[in-house]
Amino acid sequence: MSDADFGPASSVAAPRRRRADGERSRATILDAAARLATVEGLDGLSIGRLADHIGMSKSGLYAHFGSKEDLQLATLDTAAEIFTDEVIRPARQAETPLVGIIALCDAFVSYLERKVFPGGCFFAAAAAELDTQPGPVKERLGELLRIWHGILERRVAAAQASGELDPAEEPAQLAFELDGMLKMGNALFVLQGDTLGLERARRGIRSRLAAARV
Amino acid sequence: MSDADFGPASSVAAPRRRRADGERSRATILDAAARLATVEGLDGLSIGRLADHIGMSKSGLYAHFGSKEDLQLATLDTAAEIFTDEVIRPARQAETPLVGIIALCDAFVSYLERKVFPGGCFFAAAAAELDTQPGPVKERLGELLRIWHGILERRVAAAQASGELDPAEEPAQLAFELDGMLKMGNALFVLQGDTLGLERARRGIRSRLAAARV
DNA sequence: CTAGAATACGAACGATCGTGCTAACTTGTC
DNA sequence: GACAAGTTAGCACGATCGTTCGTATTCTAG
Numbered sequence: 001m002s003d004a005d006f007g008p009a010s011s012v013a014a015p016r017r018r019r020a021d022g023e024r025s026r027a028t029i030l031d032a033a034a035r036l037a038t039v040e041g042l043d044g045l046s047i048g049r050l051a052d053h054i055g056m057s058k059s060g061l062y063a064h065f066g067s068k069e070d071l072q073l074a075t076l077d078t079a080a081e082i083f084t085d086e087v088i089r090p091a092r093q094a095e096t097p098l099v100g101i102i103a104l105c106d107a108f109v110s111y112l113e114r115k116v117f118p119g120g121c122f123f124a125a126a127a128a129e130l131d132t133q134p135g136p137v138k139e140r141l142g143e144l145l146r147i148w149h150g151i152l153e154r155r156v157a158a159a160q161a162s163g164e165l166d167p168a169e170e171p172a173q174l175a176f177e178l179d180g181m182l183k184m185g186n187a188l189f190v191l192q193g194d195t196l197g198l199e200r201a202r203r204g205i206r207s208r209l210a211a212a213r214v
Numbered sequence: 215m216s217d218a219d220f221g222p223a224s225s226v227a228a229p230r231r232r233r234a235d236g237e238r239s240r241a242t243i244l245d246a247a248a249r250l251a252t253v254e255g256l257d258g259l260s261i262g263r264l265a266d267h268i269g270m271s272k273s274g275l276y277a278h279f280g281s282k283e284d285l286q287l288a289t290l291d292t293a294a295e296i297f298t299d300e301v302i303r304p305a306r307q308a309e310t311p312l313v314g315i316i317a318l319c320d321a322f323v324s325y326l327e328r329k330v331f332p333g334g335c336f337f338a339a340a341a342a343e344l345d346t347q348p349g350p351v352k353e354r355l356g357e358l359l360r361i362w363h364g365i366l367e368r369r370v371a372a373a374q375a376s377g378e379l380d381p382a383e384e385p386a387q388l389a390f391e392l393d394g395m396l397k398m399g400n401a402l403f404v405l406q407g408d409t410l411g412l413e414r415a416r417r418g419i420r421s422r423l424a425a426a427r428v
Numbered sequence: 429c430t431a432g433a434a435t436a437c438g439a440a441c442g443a444t445c446g447t448g449c450t451a452a453c454t455t456g457t458c
Numbered sequence: 459g460a461c462a463a464g465t466t467a468g469c470a471c472g473a474t475c476g477t478t479c480g481t482a483t484t485c486t487a488g
Contacts, residue, residue: 019434019485039346044257046475059478060436068476119346124401128342131405132253132333142405176398176414177422183401184394187338191345191356200390208391211425233455233464260445273448274466282446 006080006088006147009073009140026064028054030078033071037079038119042072042126042137072137079122080144086111088151097159098209101178104155105205108182109198112189120190123148124183149175165212174212181205220294220302220361240278242268244292247285251293252333256286256340256351286351293336294358300325302365311373312423315392318369319419322396323412326403334404337362338397363389383426395419 032054037045047068051061065071091107094100112120119125127141152175159165165174181204188197246268251259261282265275279285305321308314326334333339341355366389373379379388395418402411 018487021485022435025435041255041257041343043255048474048476057437058476059438062477063435063437125342125346127401127405128339129255131401132339138405145402145405173414173417176402176411177395177418180394180398180415180418181391184390184397187341187345187397188359188390191341191352191359197390200387201394203387204391204394235455236465239465262444262446271467272446273468276447277465277467 006077006084006144008077008080022064025056029056029061029064029071030074031082033075034079034082034122035117037075038117038122038125041129042075043129043133047071069135069137073140076126076137076140076144079117079126082116083111083122086114086116096164097155097162098164098213101152101155101159101209102206104152105178105182106202109185109202112186112198113195121183121186124186149179152178163214165209166214169212174208177208178205181208220291220298220358222291222294236278239270243270243275243278243285244288245296247289248293248296248336249331251289252331252336252339255343256289257343257347261285283349283351287354290340290351290354290358293331293340296330297325297336300328300330310378311369311376312378312427315366315369315373315423316420318366319392319396320416323399323416326400327409327412335397335400338400363393366392377428379423379426380428388422388426391422392419395422 033045033050036050036053047062048058051058065074087107091100091104094103123144127145130138130141153171156165156171156174160167181201185197185201189195247264250264250267261276262272265272279288301321305314305318308317337358341359344352344355367385370379370385370388374381395415399411399415403409
């Protein structure tokens with residue numbers, strides 16, 4: 001199954017970096033930034049604290065990015081790569097499209113349970129924080145959410161084509177409802193600390209899909 | 215229909231305030247704080263900007279609260295009152311419990327559409343921002359979310375008692391799914407700016423309730 | 429091996445943050 | 459009308475914010 005990728009924003013041309021240690025530092029910074037941002041917030045995460053956290057000087061870290069906004073945009077793409085590795089990729093090669101949808105949703109719940117990001121789903125946190133602040137970061141977040149829904153949508157359409165799901169279902173509507181349960185599970189899990197919300201998400205998704213069978 | 219109220223946190227005993235102008239100022243501050251917090255964030259909203267916004271001095275405003283955390287807690291309760299007025303109250307006096315559930319969900323969507331809070335649902339925004347920061351604010355947010363789900367839950371149970379909904383449905387599970395669609399609609403509405411997400415929430419809720427009929 | 433570029437650091441900037449202190453004023457009570 | 463208490467403003471504090479600059483160090487292409 002070939003899902004669309006969360007490719008990096010097409011605009012930024014890499015300023016042909018040269019040294020290997022710089023590349024490594026940059027990756028270390030972005031990985032820490034993605035994970036810390038779910039706890040402190042993508043805006044709330046300060047460059048000084050991020051630098052302290054990875055044992056680097058503030059100015060040394062800052063030199064890798066032209067501005068905090070550049071750092072945030074790069075962090076978004078890094079988080080998207082992590083999400084792809086932890087959720088999208090493991091849910092490929094399902095026996096049937098419908099099984100693939102369940103695998104994808106289970107992979108999402110597992111990604112929450114395993115605390116891939118310590119503060120829950122990166123995109124749920126970042127979108128809620130920045131959805132009121134116009135600019136390239138918000139736009140990119142909207143783009144990533146559309147890609148994610150597109151992945152769910154195409155899998156629903158495939159399950160309809162294979163005869164597993166009712167063709168009368170609107171794929172985008174079903175994708176909306178599935179993601180609603182996943183995100184609600186995330187919210188409860190992070191806020192209340194127990195896994196009941198994750199269980200509800202798993203159960204709700206299964207019964208919703210059962211109701212959509214032909 | 216008597217829903218539980220979002221009463222103020224029981225712990226804080228009002229320090230018997232005395233003058234009418236002070237009470238008025240406090241109300242003005244908290245109303246502005248609740249609405250601004252959905253745009254700038256409850257933590258991101260600074261006392262200086264809030265003071266500027268309502269034409270008051272920073273220290274004059276600050277004197278009403280012992281700390282920023284106190285201001286945030288008071289803002290939570292003010293937002294809960296606004297929510298009660300705009301969502302809970304209008305959805306009372308429904309002909310049947312099931313109609314009441316639909317009225318409640320529609321009132322929620324309307325509260326988003328009318329931009330009662332300019333940055334979308336106050337509690338969705340605040341919960342996503344503060345769910346990783348332990349303390350009284352996070353705890354109170356969790357409490358308010360449980361109250362809200364309790365309201366939905368009790369209405370589901372009432373609809374089961376009246377014979378409108380299948381008694382086999384678990385009320386808490388159905389409340390979870392309904393709120394999931396409402397919050398997903400909120401997220402799409404604020405992030406993308408169009409009302410398609412709200413429409414999807416309305417539609418999904420109606421068909422989910424239809425599926426739960428006896 | 430060397431030259432030049434990439435990388436990292438320390439220090440400092442102006443701005444803004446939450447939080448106190450003090451003094452002027454308004455209000456409500458006897 | 460006086461006095462106590464509540465309200466507001468001005469000012470300043472230490473801390474932290476994003477950002478810039480000059481400089482020392484380290485890698486790598488030739």
